[in-house]
Amino acid sequence: MKCLNYRYWLGLGVFFLLIGCCCATGSEENSAIQEEQSPPIFHPTHEPSKVNAPYSDIVQVDNLYFLAGQIGKDHTKGTLVEGGIEAETRQCLENIKAVLAQHDMTMANVVKVLVILDDINDFAAFNEVYKTYLPQKPARTTFAAEALAAGAKIEIEVVAVGD
The missing domain is CATH 3.30.1330.40 (RutC-like)
Structure with missing residues (x-):
């Protein structure tokens, strides 16, 4: 049972790490797009x-x-x-x-x-x-x-x- 919990939490941690990386990359891309747009x-x-x-x-x-x-x-x-x-x-x-x-x-x-x-x-x-x-x-x-x-x-x- 301990092994299953360890794998579960490790998998969940990796999942959230990947989500965080994707969101950070998306934010950087969005910032770059916004910086490219000129003000009116x-x-x-x-x-x-x-x-x-x-x-x-x-x-x-x-x-x-x-x-x-x-x-x-x-x-x-x-x-x-x-x-x-x-x-x-x-x-x-x-x-x-x-x-x-x-x-x-x-x-x-x-x-x-x-x-x-x-x-x-x-x-x-x-x-x-x-x-x-x-x-x-x-x-x-x-x-x-x-x-x-x-x-x-x-x-x-x-x-x-x-x-």
Whole structure:
């Protein structure tokens, strides 16, 4: 009986020793992964009119770029473009292109899109313009919400992957 207890405790000790080594190795690997990740970079805006805005146009985490939502505002005039949903969609996407260009990216870098329409009945008209800017078909979510910022008919935000 003593021999069985000795073997039992010896086996149990070896088991826990192995578990401890595996956990320690896992912790070291996790630490190494965490050390490799960069902290978020909150890039300043390239638009003079947005310098005092309470948000960043773009936030970078490693090679992922999270862009703030854009509306169909012509930043040179400070007003929404005229011409309805098509014109506002085009301006939204041009604004996104401008932000991406500041970080050496194009619309081809876009992998995820969130679209908010003021009126879901504008979906088909918006989609016709959208397809010309993002033919690679990034993942997309589209929904309608009443009363967008500045009376906009559409807001679009994207996530892009840099090189």
